[in-house]
Amino acid sequence: MTITEAPTEKRPARRRIVLSVFLWLLLTPGAIWFLGRAFGLERGMLIMLFAGTPYVAAWTLIPFLLALAARRWAAAAVAGLVALGMAVCVLPRAVPDFDKGPSEGVELRVLTANLLFSDADPNQIVQMVRDNDVAVLAVQEFTPRGEAALKAAGIDELLPHQQLAPEYGASGSGLYSRYPMLDQASRRNAGGFQQAFATIQPPGAAPVYLESVHPLAPAHPTMFAGWSTDIREQLPADENSTPRILLGDFNATLDHKVLRELIATGYRDAADTVGKGLVPSWPSRGGSNGLVTIDHVLVDERIGVRDVEVHDVTESDHRAVFASLTIPAAS
Template identity: 75%
Template sequence: MTITDAPTETRPARRRVVVTVLLWLLVIPAAVWFLGRAFGLERGILVMLVAFTPYVAAWSWIPVLLALIGRRWAAAAVAALVAFGLAVCVLPRALPNLDTGPSAGVELRVMTANLLFSGADPAEIVRLVRENDIAVLAVQEFTPNGESALAAAGLGDLLPYAQLAPEYGASGSGLYSRHPLTDPASRRNDGGFQQAYGTIQPPGAGPVFVESAHPLAPAHPTMLSGWSADLREQPSADPDAAPKILLGDFNATLDHRLLRDLIATGYRDAADTAGQGLIGTWGPYDGDPIPPVTIDHVLVDERIGVRDVSVHGVNRSDHRALIASLTIPAAS
């Protein structure tokens, strides 16, 4: 071997080291993301980022492919475990559950819509209510102007009973119903948003508690304490009380531990149950360059069955409307 040959012979080895390091630089962030998601370790800015876990889950297969092509078996094995773990976290939302809850009872169709400071087209909201036979409508970011606009569009003819707490800005809340509301009221959560609620009893059914949910958005580090408090303070499911339906803009996805903890008290997520849990409900719908995420939910007591779920665009809102067809317990 000559002196001039040595650098030439070491180039493949150096290139191999560089490629290996680059592959691990792709694998490690995905592994950290998976561990944070699996153990509910989101903190600070990660609270906002974890909403995009489905996109990371799709991307995580790229390091697997690159490691296999490069024959970096250790990196490929770790990458494959991470990608599989993220798939387990995310993929079931796109598959209908085997257990959709009771099928016998009274059908109830509900809808939730964030109105974006009541800038959403009121005629479109009323059309969705009419065409989908909606019996309960929950609205968020509900202002006095929005209340007047929905009334002028004829919402009261379809849903004559209501508990309304309109406020200028994003904090207003409303609950409209085809059926009388018992003990209607509104409460202000820790983050400052109103949440309208009441109990309905459709013909042939037992009483059902419904609430328009709207925890504070975790849009800034100073808002995280309000966001977490609001999610923790959402009404838990209670098998000894009337079944509950929480519907609204939860400002959280199923990748947030606090929302999963709420569901674990005895709820099912209607969209997840119906295999529609990866359909985006907030994001680019008013022109903002944000990937769609699923932060609007209909949570139903496990005594309530889920028949179907659909998502609908609403003109002049950054949210899409979420409609769920449910089966509520018959009167005993």
């Protein structure tokens, strides 16, 4: 008589196989994402997707914990390594750096705001400048209407020295300063946006260069190459030149290799430096806090970072970024 295996004996083995396959399938996207982020494989649609890396990093804990609970040790080991790798990429932004740069020098308080075709409330922007004792304001998506609105709101009384390049649409740019501009101009980047820049010298300080940055957004496949070019062509830090501050809407997060490479020339990201690098800035229209961090203040490593705050702006899809900095004293 032939003895056959009972169906009930096959079911546990089948369930174990299905569970193992499920866990491996669950952890695979996070593993691929981590490799792409680690090696800077931002191509095509991945450019926009990589902006969401902090959320994917949090998600990678799920397959790790499920694998541990199911005692699938090989899957748990791989998922744990992926979660650890993602944490290394993301979590340092939430922890203040030990080195925040020089603490002695002259304080310079700056603010950057994308005005969304100048729909942003001009009175709120001017009030922000007043409340935070801002000495330099950088604006993007700055139109002739926005210029007139800020003037009517009283910006000239607070920041009378100006380099303005307003244009209809999203391409305009501007810099407002409390201090005289030693030199000033605007340049049009490859993506077609103006970037106002100037050198100022606050009392008791050495000269410092500031530029209102606005690379092309990677919103469509035809814009991907221009986005990368615009960021690569931002002024690198140069220890043999005037200390530089780049502030504005970079249309990139610290999970984009091209921005990390710019920072590696000798900048520090102000928000990252003080442990606020995960505070989102876009999209925020309607009073929401935003989802990703694409507005930045990059400062030369010879400049210290005291504090960073991110503020909602009525009728803009970006939040404004304020930074209190320490620039070198005059020699």
